Amino acid sequence: MxxxxxxxxxxxxxxxxxxxxxxxxxxxxxxxxxxxFNPSSSTIAIIVNEKNELLVATRAYEPAKGTFDLPGGFVDMNETGEEAVIREVKEETNLDVSEAKYLFSIPNTYIYSGFEVHTLDLVYLCKTGSTCNLKAEDDVEKLQFIKMQDLNPELFGLRSVKEVIKEISNRDDLK
Structure with missing residues (x-):
């Protein structure tokens, strides 16, 4: 509908x-x-460490509570996609992003308060400094690095993030 x-x-x-x-x-x-009725903008952060592992979050709340996700979230009014992904990464992981490089976008639907929100998810490759301050915060239950070759898209709860995992698994330019 x-x-x-x-x-x-x-x-x-x-x-x-x-x-x-x-x-x-x-x-x-x-x-x-x-x-x-137009889509809302949202961001997804790709953070890869020196071991070619991807930073993966576990969702603390619905939708898709308990499934894997990537850091990110909605773009606020008067905020660029880059500003939003930097803010969201800080809020969810306590990491500081030094560079956010746009990769691609993907449409999605997201149930919020029982309402289907259509989104356009903006995917960024984010560089961070040290990960010693890494901490699951905001709507994240847990954070972990997973080897790129071990990523299973089916463990990610949101449709667009599954597609992002499929896409980045085939790329060599994420380091």
Whole structure:
């Protein structure tokens, strides 16, 4: 079901005459406001150590609690993707990112508070200094490094992250 079905009232004037305009939008028959449903931006951090191991998080909360994930999260308003991935890595791992290099993007859906959020996940290769301050924080239960050749996409709970793991497993440029 399309996510717009959950929007019953015009967010501008509150009218209940908020109807389908096209596949991507609804239009208010009272005030004329048109709302387009677009994806939210999110980030995913690829952090590889000198042993060619990937930093993997275990999710502490739903969705996909207890499954593997990669550090990252939603981009805040007035924040670039690079700023967001640097902030999210700090919040979740206590690591400082010295460089964030954009790799690729991938669409995803993410259930938050019972609502299906469509996202565009921006994937970054992140360089960090020492990992001696590594600590699972925020919504992360555990952090560990896993050898790239031992990664199993099926152990990752979010669809887009599974696809990211498949993609990076075939790349030689991640060191």
């Amino acid at each position: 399309h996510p717009l079905h959950q929007f019953k009232f015009c967010p501008k004037c509150g009218s209940g005459r908020f109807v389908e305009n096209n596949f991507k939008s609804k239009r208010c028959e009272n005030c004329g406001f048109v709302y387009y």
